[in-house]
Amino acid sequence: MLSSRHDLVYMFTLAALALAGQACTSEVADTDEMSRPTVSWEEFKQRTTKVVDGKAIHVVEWDLALSEAELRVYYDEHVAHGISTNEIRIEPKSTVNTVGSRDDIWTGQQTNLTYCVSDAFGANQARAIAEMAAAAAAWETEADVDFVYVPAQNGSCSNANANVVFAVRPWNSGGACGFFPSGGACIARTVVIDYNDLDTNPAYDTNAPNMTTTGVLTHELGHVLGMRHEHTRPESGTCFEDSSWRALTTYDAGSTMHYPWCNGVLTSDLRVTAYDALGARKLYGPNFSAPSLWVNNFGYDASAGGWRVEQHPRFMADVNNDGRDDVIGFGNSGASVSLSTGSGFSAPSLWVNNFGYDAGAGGWRVTQHPRFMADVNNDGRADVVGFGNAGVYVSLSTGSSFSAPSLWVTNFGYDASAGGWRVEQHPRFMADVNNDGRADVVGFGNAGVYVSLSTGSGFSAPSLWVANFGYNAGGWRVEQHPRLMADVNNDGRDDVVGFGNAGAYVSLSTGSSFSAPSLWVANFGYNAGGWRVEQHPRFMADVNNDGRDDVVGFGNAGAYVSLSTGSSFSAPSLWVANFGYDAGGWRVTQHPRLMADVNGDGRQDIVGFGNAGAYTSLSTGTSFGRVELWMDNFGYDVSAGGWRVERHPRIMADVNNDGFQDIVGFGNAGTYVSLANP
Numbered sequence: 001m002l003s004s005r006h007d008l009v010y011m012f013t014l015a016a017l018a019l020a021g022q023a024c025t026s027e028v029a030d031t032d033e034m035s036r037p038t039v040s041w042e043e044f045k046q047r048t049t050k051v052v053d054g055k056a057i058h059v060v061e062w063d064l065a066l067s068e069a070e071l072r073v074y075y076d077e078h079v080a081h082g083i084s085t086n087e088i089r090i091e092p093k094s095t096v097n098t099v100g101s102r103d104d105i106w107t108g109q110q111t112n113l114t115y116c117v118s119d120a121f122g123a124n125q126a127r128a129i130a131e132m133a134a135a136a137a138a139w140e141t142e143a144d145v146d147f148v149y150v151p152a153q154n155g156s157c158s159n160a161n162a163n164v165v166f167a168v169r170p171w172n173s174g175g176a177c178g179f180f181p182s183g184g185a186c187i188a189r190t191v192v193i194d195y196n197d198l199d200t201n202p203a204y205d206t207n208a209p210n211m212t213t214t215g216v217l218t219h220e221l222g223h224v225l226g227m228r229h230e231h232t233r234p235e236s237g238t239c240f241e242d243s244s245w246r247a248l249t250t251y252d253a254g255s256t257m258h259y260p261w262c263n264g265v266l267t268s269d270l271r272v273t274a275y276d277a278l279g280a281r282k283l284y285g286p287n288f289s290a291p292s293l294w295v296n297n298f299g300y301d302a303s304a305g306g307w308r309v310e311q312h313p314r315f316m317a318d319v320n321n322d323g324r325d326d327v328i329g330f331g332n333s334g335a336s337v338s339l340s341t342g343s344g345f346s347a348p349s350l351w352v353n354n355f356g357y358d359a360g361a362g363g364w365r366v367t368q369h370p371r372f373m374a375d376v377n378n379d380g381r382a383d384v385v386g387f388g389n390a391g392v393y394v395s396l397s398t399g400s401s402f403s404a405p406s407l408w409v410t411n412f413g414y415d416a417s418a419g420g421w422r423v424e425q426h427p428r429f430m431a432d433v434n435n436d437g438r439a440d441v442v443g444f445g446n447a448g449v450y451v452s453l454s455t456g457s458g459f460s461a462p463s464l465w466v467a468n469f470g471y472n473a474g475g476w477r478v479e480q481h482p483r484l485m486a487d488v489n490n491d492g493r494d495d496v497v498g499f500g501n502a503g504a505y506v507s508l509s510t511g512s513s514f515s516a517p518s519l520w521v522a523n524f525g526y527n528a529g530g531w532r533v534e535q536h537p538r539f540m541a542d543v544n545n546d547g548r549d550d551v552v553g554f555g556n557a558g559a560y561v562s563l564s565t566g567s568s569f570s571a572p573s574l575w576v577a578n579f580g581y582d583a584g585g586w587r588v589t590q591h592p593r594l595m596a597d598v599n600g601d602g603r604q605d606i607v608g609f610g611n612a613g614a615y616t617s618l619s620t621g622t623s624f625g626r627v628e629l630w631m632d633n634f635g636y637d638v639s640a641g642g643w644r645v646e647r648h649p650r651i652m653a654d655v656n657n658d659g660f661q662d663i664v665g666f667g668n669a670g671t672y673v674s675l676a677n678p
């Protein structure tokens with residue numbers, strides 16, 4: 001509630017501000033004043049009493065409605081005896097009202113919050129209707145809530161009208177007041193506003209010069225959604241109310257729920273801020289759930305295994321064909337697995353004592369020996385594929401272990417006798433190039449692209465499928481020219497996509513060879529657009545659900561897309577002006593960006609791990625939508641977890657088989673999961 005400054009400035013200075021030892025006008029109270037009552041109980045009660053619809057109510061903290069018994073408790077605690085801010089219990093972090101230990105929010109009703117706007121507004125009714133629509137839209141844009149205006153109920157618009165969830169009415173008691181889902185209010189199930197006070201009271205010009213009545217209604221609808229005043233948090237240093245709340249985000253002095261005159265932002269117009277939006281999304285979605293430690297292993301700290309990016313690759317893959325992605329970590333002793341139960345990961349189990357860092361587990365090195373998870377025998381279980389010294393080794397998954405490593409082909413390996421393949425020169429992938437459901441080896445060697453087809457029990461001898469995209473064949477370089485495998489024409493066969501000097505080249509798979517390279521778009525290249533590996537990540541992802549993978553490039557100005565037609569890529573289009581080197585200041589060394597379907601619509605969306613946490617931009621099929629902070633964790637800033645690329649891998653994977661990609665982060669203490677709730 002926003003109340004008239006006439007009486008309540010005086011009341012608030014005596015009451016809540018005695019609590020903080022500082023007036024709203026920043027006048028510091030001395031110690032003697034803090035040690036004795038500054039106003040009697042009777043005077044305090046009189047000044048906090050408002051008569052609404054013939055009923056006396058007591059309003060403190062601007063819009064906190066109390067019974068007389070509750071008011072007496074409030075007086076005894078906050079007015080009769082001064083309380084230092086040092087005595088207030090500090091919460092760790094927008095805020096939500098709580099009843100007992102339960103969040104005071106709507107469950108099931110939030111997408112149909114019907115309301116009327118009373119005819120009693122008279123000449124101000126059209127204004128109230130328009131401003132309520134704008135205030136409602138401010139929250140609807142950010143979270144899965146829907147305020148529904150029912151004009152047919154305006155003539156009988158009160159809390160007695162069962163045809164609406166709440167009424168919007170005028171009152172003459174100053175400011176405005178809302179209500180909480182559980183019922184706490186100045187008037188039950190009613191939002192009230194005093195336009196005359198808000199329009200004419202000069203005190204607002206001094207204490208909140210940019211505040212608008214639309215902003216006031218936005219604030220009150222925040223209460224309707226369960227939001228508490230942000231300034232009740234200890235960080236504000238004043239205007240403390242009580243401890244019946246739970247922090248949702250980092251403290252936000254500019255919040256729509258924070259009064260400017262309570263050590264807030266004086267220039268605030270009470271618009272919904274990014275943290276307000278995040279708080280609403282945490283309550284009502286869409287969001288990523290709060291991070292949960294699913295297993296205290298695979299993490300950086302010694303107590304969580306002492307895993308290192310430069311030594312211990314970690315993957316997410318379904319190794320037991322239950323539709324849930326599991327953790328596979330290549331540690332010192334070999335390949336360990338933690339199976340997903342849908343709500344946690346099992347304790348790590350060593351499935352095979354090979355493919356690991358220690359000499360006894362093969363002496364595998366990230367700088368020499370790539371390892372992948374891929375289904376090479378079409379049984380629905382991901383298997384280990386390791387490119388070792390002597391060639392390509394496979395350990396098949398049984399669903400509860402990996403078989404002993406078997407050398408499936410004596411090529412694509414580090415030793416000269418196995419081809420002399422180098423990580424810094426010769427990318428290798430696992431991809432199904434002939435649509436038989438088995439992942440095959442694709443290696444970009446000196447002379448071009450070699451393929452070894454999987455038979456289900458071995459790989460065929462390498463065959464040169466196209467004499468290009470190689471270190472000598474075309475002069476392709478890892479540090480300049482990314483190469484990927486993707487199905488760009490929806491025939492079930494993965495094709496070569498190479499980002500060369502002149503743009504993006506494609507060689508289509510015929511099932512037994514790759515076609516000659518064709519320049520599908522003259523962009524996304526080293527010379528064509530000035531794209532750099534160290535600045536501009538490029539991905540292949542189906543962003544419009546047509547079965548064809550498209551180019552997504554994170555350039556200077558944002559995320560560009562070139563849609564696949566099956567025979568070419570469209571001209572690049574800027575789908576969102578964010579996630580870029582200049583647009584947002586995103587850096588490869590700090591801010592991973594991934595493509596994942598987080599809402600189950602078949603279109604790949606952007607998930608970016610920025611400074612403040614995990615941001616999403618949903619694909620509409622023709623663009624990426626608003627950039628939204630879905631989780632204030634997994635980010636670079638200390639307040640967002642202090643995650644680092646060189647220590648903390650982050651992956652998108654469906655760990656509970658609901659069709660939505662979730663965040664899996666390998667942090668200091670172990671493996672954290674945030675489930676997608678679109």
